[in-house]
Amino acid sequence: MELRGKKAMVTGGAGFIGSTLVRELLKEGVEVVVYDNFVSGDRSNLKDVENRVEILEGDILDPNLNDIMRQNGIDCVFNLAAEPYIPHCYDRPRKFFEVNATGALNVMLACKDAGVQRVLQYSSSEVYGSARYVPMDEHHPLRPCSTYAVSKLAADRLCYSLYKEQNLPIIILRQFNTYGPRETHPYIIPELITQLDRGNRLKLGNVKARRDLTYVDDAVKGAIELMQCDKAVGEVVNLGQGRDWSVEELAQIIARLMERQQVDIQVEKVRLRPLDVERLNCSYFKAMTLFNWRPQISLEEGLGRTIDWYRQNGGRWVWETKMATEEEVWHGGEEGKSPDHGGTSGP
Numbered sequence: 001m002e003l004r005g006k007k008a009m010v011t012g013g014a015g016f017i018g019s020t021l022v023r024e025l026l027k028e029g030v031e032v033v034v035y036d037n038f039v040s041g042d043r044s045n046l047k048d049v050e051n052r053v054e055i056l057e058g059d060i061l062d063p064n065l066n067d068i069m070r071q072n073g074i075d076c077v078f079n080l081a082a083e084p085y086i087p088h089c090y091d092r093p094r095k096f097f098e099v100n101a102t103g104a105l106n107v108m109l110a111c112k113d114a115g116v117q118r119v120l121q122y123s124s125s126e127v128y129g130s131a132r133y134v135p136m137d138e139h140h141p142l143r144p145c146s147t148y149a150v151s152k153l154a155a156d157r158l159c160y161s162l163y164k165e166q167n168l169p170i171i172i173l174r175q176f177n178t179y180g181p182r183e184t185h186p187y188i189i190p191e192l193i194t195q196l197d198r199g200n201r202l203k204l205g206n207v208k209a210r211r212d213l214t215y216v217d218d219a220v221k222g223a224i225e226l227m228q229c230d231k232a233v234g235e236v237v238n239l240g241q242g243r244d245w246s247v248e249e250l251a252q253i254i255a256r257l258m259e260r261q262q263v264d265i266q267v268e269k270v271r272l273r274p275l276d277v278e279r280l281n282c283s284y285f286k287a288m289t290l291f292n293w294r295p296q297i298s299l300e301e302g303l304g305r306t307i308d309w310y311r312q313n314g315g316r317w318v319w320e321t322k323m324a325t326e327e328e329v330w331h332g333g334e335e336g337k338s339p340d341h342g343g344t345s346g347p
C-alpha cells in the first residue's frame with residue numbers, strides 16, 4: 001500500500017517517537033492527523049509543523065473514536081498512544097493496562113468500524129524480556145518483566161487475534177529502544193546527557209543492563225516502510241540496531257562526546273527496577289528481508305545529534321516541564337508512589 005496522498009492518523013503523535021514520525025510522513029507526502037491527549041506528549045513537539053497537520057485532542061479510550069476516524073477520512077493508523085514509562089507502571093498498573101491494552105483494542109475496533117485500510121501497532125522489545133539468545137528474532141520467547149511489558153504484549157497478541165478473527169489489516173512492530181530529540185521521559189540517554197551536562201558525577205541504576213538503541217529517525221523510517229509492506233500484514237516485525245551497549249559503556253561514550261573526563265559512576269539502589277531486563281539485542285533480519293531496511297545512523301552519530309538538540313533546546317527535555325502536572329494527575333488516582341525516577345533503561 002502506497003502511503004503518498006493518503007491520510008494517516010498518528011495516535012500519540014505529540015510524543016517522542018510520534019512527533020518524529022509525523023515529520024517523516026509529511027516528507028513522504030502523507031496527510032497527517034495527530035490524535036493525542038497530551039499526557040506525556042506536548043504541542044511544542046510539533047511546533048514547526050503545526051500548520052501542516054491536524055491536531056485533535058482526545059483519548060484512545062474514547063468510544064466515539066470510530067466516528068472521529070470516519071469524519072476525518074482516515075486511511076491508515078499508526079497506534080503509538082501509550083503509557084510507556086516503566087517506573088510509572090509500579091504505581092499505576094491499572095492505568096497502564098487500560099491505555100496500553102484496552103486502548104489498543106479500542107483503536108483496532110474503531111479502525112474496523114471506520115473501514116481503515118491498514119493499522120500499525122507499536123509493540124515493544126520489552127515483550128521478550130531478557131535475551132535468552134542474541135540477536136533476538138521474532139520467535140524469541142515472550143517473558144515480559146513489567147506491567148508495562150505485559151500490557152504491550154496483551155495489545156500485541158490482541159492485534160494478532162483481531163487480524164485473524166476480524167480480518168483487520170494489522171501489522172505489529174516490535175520496536176527496540178529508541179533515542180533522539182524530544183524524548184518525553186527520563187530514560188537512560190536523556191538522563192546521561194542531563195547529568196553529564198551538569199558535572200562529572202553520575203547517579204545511575206543497573207549499570208550492567210544492555211540495550212539495543214536505534215536513532216529515532218531510522219526507527220520511524222522503518223515504521224513507514226513497514227506500513228507500506230503488503231507482505232507484512234498479520235506479521236510481527238522487529239526494528240532495532242542489531243547491537244547492544246551497557247549503561248556503563250553508554251556513559252563513557254556520552255562523556256567523551258560531551259568532553260567530560262574521569263566520570264565517577266555511583267549506583268543508587270532507589271534507581272534499580274524490581275525486575276529488570278538485563279539484555280536486549282535485535283535481529284532485524286525479517287525487516288531486511290521484507291523491505292530491505294537496516295539502520296543508517298551509528299550510535300555516536302545519533303548521540304551527537306541528540307546532544308546538539310538538547311543544547312539548542314536550552315538544556316531541557318519536554319518531561320522536565322510536564323512532570324509537575326503529571327505528578328498532580330496520578331497522585332489524585334491510583335496506587336502509591338514509584339521509588340524510581342531517572343531509571344536505567346527504557347520501554
Ligand SMILES: NC(=O)c1ccc[n+]([C@@H]2O[C@H](COP(=O)([O-])OP(=O)(O)OC[C@H]3O[C@@H](n4cnc5c(N)ncnc54)[C@H](O)[C@@H]3O)[C@@H](O)[C@H]2O)c1
Pocket residue numbers: 011012013014015016017018035036037038039040041042058059060061079080081082083084099103122123124125152174175176177178179183184346347
Ligand atoms: N521510546 C522507545 O524506546 C520505545 C520502544 C519500543 C516501543 N515504544 C512504543 O512507542 C510508542 C511511543 O512511545 P514514546 O517513547 O514516543 O512515548 P511518548 O510518551 O512520548 O508517547 C506516547 C504518546 O501517547 C500519548 N497518550 C498517552 N495516553 C494516551 C491516551 N489515553 N490517549 C491518547 N494519547 C495518549 C502521550 O501524550 C504521548 O504523546 C509507545 O506505544 C511505546 O510503547 C517506544
